[in-house]
Amino acid sequence: MQIRCESKMKIDVLGGRNEIGGNKVLIEHKGTRILMDFGMSFNTTGMYFSEFLQPRKCDGLKDFFEMGLLPDIKGIYREDYVEHMGRPKEDRSVDALFLSHAHADHAQYIHFLRWDIPIYCTHATKLILQALEETGSGGFKDLVTVCETYKHYINKKGEWSRIDRKHGEYVHDRTFHIMDSCSGTNVGKVKIGSLEIECCLVDHSLPGACGFIIYSDEGNLAYSGDIRFHGYHGEYSHAFVEKVKAANPEWLLMEGTRIKDMHSIGELKVREEISKLVSNNQGLVFVEHPIRDLDRVKSIYDSARDNQRQFAVNLKLAYLIELLGDISPFAIDEVKILVPNKGWGLLCKDGCTDHQISKDYFKWEQDFIHRENAITVRDLVENPQHYVVSMNMWEIKHLIDIQPKGAIWIKSSCEPFTDDMELDEERKSNWLNRFGIPEYHAHASGHASGKEIHQIIRDVRPNHVIPIHTEHPELYQK
Ligand SMILES: [Zn+2]
Numbered sequence: 141m142q143i144r145c146e147s148k149m150k151i152d153v154l155g156g157r158n159e160i161g162g163n164k165v166l167i168e169h170k171g172t173r174i175l176m177d178f179g180m181s182f183n184t185t186g187m188y189f190s191e192f193l194q195p196r197k198c199d200g201l202k203d204f205f206e207m208g209l210l211p212d213i214k215g216i217y218r219e220d221y222v223e224h225m226g227r228p229k230e231d232r233s234v235d236a237l238f239l240s241h242a243h244a245d246h247a248q249y250i251h252f253l254r255w256d257i258p259i260y261c262t263h264a265t266k267l268i269l270q271a272l273e274e275t276g277s278g279g280f281k282d283l284v285t286v287c288e289t290y291k292h293y294i295n296k297k298g299e300w301s302r303i304d305r306k307h308g309e310y311v312h313d314r315t316f317h318i319m320d321s322c323s324g325t326n327v328g329k330v331k332i333g334s335l336e337i338e339c340c341l342v343d344h345s346l347p348g349a350c351g352f353i354i355y356s357d358e359g360n361l362a363y364s365g366d367i368r369f370h371g372y373h374g375e376y377s378h379a380f381v382e383k384v385k386a387a388n389p390e391w392l393l394m395e396g397t398r399i400k401d402m403h404s405i406g407e408l409k410v411r412e413e414i415s416k417l418v419s420n421n422q423g424l425v426f427v428e429h430p431i432r433d434l435d436r437v438k439s440i441y442d443s444a445r446d447n448q449r450q451f452a453v454n455l456k457l458a459y460l461i462e463l464l465g466d467i468s469p470f471a472i473d474e475v476k477i478l479v480p481n482k483g484w485g486l487l488c489k490d491g492c493t494d495h496q497i498s499k500d501y502f503k504w505e506q507d508f509i510h511r512e513n514a515i516t517v518r519d520l521v522e523n524p525q526h527y528v529v530s531m532n533m534w535e536i537k538h539l540i541d542i543q544p545k546g547a548i549w550i551k552s553s554c555e556p557f558t559d560d561m562e563l564d565e566e567r568k569s570n571w572l573n574r575f576g577i578p579e580y581h582a583h584a585s586g587h588a589s590g591k592e593i594h595q596i597i598r599d600v601r602p603n604h605v606i607p608i609h610t611e612h613p614e615l616y617q618k
């Protein structure tokens with residue numbers, strides 16, 4: 141969708157139109173070109189690919205262009221991929237990327253962008269991208285740094301060897317500009333060519349989420365990113381709406397994930413629900429939740445404390461909490477770190493040295509496994525009433541070792557919205573049935589209700605509303 145008004149502002153919604161996520165917006169004004177988000181579309185990806193049928197990397201971007209996962213735009217993609225496809229060298233054609241938050245549907249495809257495109261985002265967003273890169277798996281995780289692919293060198297034996305991350309000269313740091321660390325009168329504002337862009341924090345199910353206001357001499361534009369009002373920082377979203385109102389925007393790019401739902405359940409309510417479920421149960425409590433939703437993580441942590449229990453987090457969450465530092469609602473030594481048995485399974489075996497045990501773990505995991513607050517499934521078996529355990533489908537195998545009695549499972553995440561997720565849900569039910577664990581639900585969405593979205597539009601009164609991140613653009617007409 142391309143929107144050209146009498147003015148020279150051009151707004152090109154390259155992804156996120158008529159679907160939830162995959163946001164990619166190109167804005168052009170008097171020769172200045174900026175991208176807003178560069179996310180993965182779950183819809184398009186799910187149409188053609190699955191866990192075991194992934195796009196190939198062997199011909200650079202070919203699979204992604206062919207199947208409509210990425211728009212073919214010159215001058216934005218990383219040079220190693222472009223060169224490998226046999227395309228002539230391209231000059232950089234965008235000035236910057238503005239990133240609203242680090243959810244995959246907004247940020248995942250940064251992997252494919254040129255490493256010399258400056259990225260503007262919040263401090264928390266950058267740290268989450270760093271955690272995703274350092275603890276993630278799979279071949280598409282160059283988010284904060286980029287290691288050139290398809291390059292080789294001649295080794296000591298005179299043979300052909302592939303370049304990897306050990307070859308520093310082929311590893312590039314992306315340039316990040318942190319927008320919420322400025323001070324003085326210019327907080328969160330930056331000038332790029334003919335545009336001035338302001339970053340405003342918003343409440344969402346991920347720390348560091350923000351919306352943007354773009355000022356130009358031919359009208360202003362506001363981009364909501366993903367927004368809600370019912371988390372622990374609803375005041376951020378209210379302040380954002382006030383700023384947008386004051387900017388009197390010509391265009392409002394407004395997310396509408398839940399435009400059909402008229403009501404929202406607040407995060408405080410979720411905390412109450414979880415706390416009540418924990419207090420009514422004597423056995424282990426497992427909570428399935430989005431791992432990086434720190435509002436939810438705080439709700440679970442508080443619920444555990446309400447009931448004199450310890451919150452046990454997995455290694456990825458432990459890594460993120462430590463990396464986020466003050467941004468996290470609690471420090472890593474205020475929770476327990478559940479270390480899983482991996483590889484040779486030496487963790488709970490007597491007589492194994494720390495060195496032998498460490499060999500089963502990735503480098504980033506090794507730092508956690510011998511800490512004072514590290515626990516194993518053995519602790520959960522011996523004292524189930526002491527813990528609330530962060531859990532997900534990929535770690536459900538712990539149940540085989542725990543053999544829990546009187547445990548409950550709280551699903552504190554959204555309902556499945558893809559076929560793969562439906563299958564996972566069914567598989568999970570099979571596990572829970574097999575081990576006799578009842579499942580309860582306590583969840584609040586990361587998105588504003590239809591009522592709130594309409595209220596924003598009524599308050600802001602932009603000349604043009606551009607629906608994004610929604611399956612129901614027709615409902616904006618009201
Ligand atoms: Zn989103």
Ligand SMILES: [Zn+2]
Pocket residue numbers: 241243344346366586
């Ligand atoms: Zn989001």
